[in-house]
Amino acid sequence: MKATVGILPPMEEAKTTRKVILSGMQPTNDLTIGQYCGALRNWVDLQHEYDSLFCVVDLHAITVRQEPAKLRRRTLDVAAMYIAAGIDPAVSTLFVQSHVPEHTQLSWILTCLTGFGECSRMTQFKDKSAMHADNVNVGLFTYPILMAADILIYNADLVPVGEDQRQHLELTRNLAERFNFHYSPTFTVPEPFIPKVGAKIMSLQEPEKKMSKSDPNERATIFMVDTDDAIRSKVKRAVTDSGTDIVYDEKRAGVANLMTLYSITTGKTTAEIEKEFSGLGYAEFKEAVGEAIVAFLGPVRQRYTELRADEDALRATLRQGAEAARERARKVLRKVYKKTGFVEF
Ligand code: TRP
Numbered sequence: 001m002k003a004t005v006g007i008l009p010p011m012e013e014a015k016t017t018r019k020v021i022l023s024g025m026q027p028t029n030d031l032t033i034g035q036y037c038g039a040l041r042n043w044v045d046l047q048h049e050y051d052s053l054f055c056v057v058d059l060h061a062i063t064v065r066q067e068p069a070k071l072r073r074r075t076l077d078v079a080a081m082y083i084a085a086g087i088d089p090a091v092s093t094l095f096v097q098s099h100v101p102e103h104t105q106l107s108w109i110l111t112c113l114t115g116f117g118e119c120s121r122m123t124q125f126k127d128k129s130a131m132h133a134d135n136v137n138v139g140l141f142t143y144p145i146l147m148a149a150d151i152l153i154y155n156a157d158l159v160p161v162g163e164d165q166r167q168h169l170e171l172t173r174n175l176a177e178r179f180n181f182h183y184s185p186t187f188t189v190p191e192p193f194i195p196k197v198g199a200k201i202m203s204l205q206e207p208e209k210k211m212s213k214s215d216p217n218e219r220a221t222i223f224m225v226d227t228d229d230a231i232r233s234k235v236k237r238a239v240t241d242s243g244t245d246i247v248y249d250e251k252r253a254g255v256a257n258l259m260t261l262y263s264i265t266t267g268k269t270t271a272e273i274e275k276e277f278s279g280l281g282y283a284e285f286k287e288a289v290g291e292a293i294v295a296f297l298g299p300v301r302q303r304y305t306e307l308r309a310d311e312d313a314l315r316a317t318l319r320q321g322a323e324a325a326r327e328r329a330r331k332v333l334r335k336v337y338k339k340t341g342f343v344e345f
Helices: 033-046 068-085 102-111 116-120 123-131 138-152 163-182 228-236 253-266 270-276 282-309 311-340
Strands: 020-025 051-056 093-096 158-160 191-193
Touching: 020 033, 020 138, 033 051, 033 068, 033 158, 033 282, 051 068, 068 093, 068 282, 068 311, 093 311, 102 138, 102 163, 102 311, 116 138, 123 138, 123 163, 138 163, 158 163, 163 191, 228 282, 253 270, 253 282, 282 311
Parallel strands: 020 051, 020 158, 051 093, 158 191
Antiparallel strands: none
16 A cells, blocks of 8 residues: 555545544554554554544643653654554544644533542542652643543544543543533533454563553563564563463463464464464564564554655645544534533624
8 A cells, every 4th residue: 555645534424424433642652563453453444434533632642741842743653653554534534632722622611520539530640640750730630531522522422442541431421421411412422442352462571561652661662663673673582481382371471472463463363373383482483473573564664654754744634634623623612612601702
């Protein structure tokens, strides 16, 4: 597939019949193979079935301190990676969260409907405030309300997210119901859309932990932009155990994780993999895994590099996405303002 930047707006008539999905990722670091397999690839499949909106949530990113230049660059990086992965801007509405100010505007109204205690119970807030003890800002606290606004402003039916976002989705549902009850039916109450047995990829260095884009140990994580050699080297040095045979056993987390990676990147089943490597050792296995990942990510990285090289085109695509998103968001916000009792401007 040649990397092209779509120019067609999403089909207007289809919107009324298809369910709406919305999701987003924070531009806080380079994307990992875990995010690609666990989230992005699913979005790519979903976009043809649903009226889809995908955003880069830069407003959420600043709940943790960011260097402005890096944030700007990474926002474009993530957007380009969405497209490289197969999100088609001619099919989906692809945009940057801060380009659609209606999210923030709705967020304030929802903030005034949220109990202090409700926000205090969010486990991600507790985790993140422990992780960033020197910067426990109020934005970190109200983060899930902004996320609720992202979702409700488009009346999304489904929200593809990971298990760690379930609690935020629950809050979103409560806020939608609360608004609908206090004023009148306005918002769709969204459902989380959590992939069944999603490919959960673990850290290469501590395979009991999920692979994370913010792991301080770079060798623990495979990034989408890693070079072939970096990928090979990380896999080669991946932590395994003192065993010798290649069999799937959850208790042997390191080998199990490499088998998962091999399975995802080659399409082979566990049984096939065990057979392929019976009698062989970790060295041969790791080499095969490394090569499989290289072959799997190569085309995506190539498209990404092409897209990222033409920043004007990328920005134009994001502008079109934001315009399409705003048109929808504005209508909903207008209604919400009216129901809330704000004097019409
Ligand atoms: N909180 C989400 C995460 O960290 C990102 C996010 C922000 C999001 N707004 C959203 C996800 C709306 C889905 C829908 O993963």
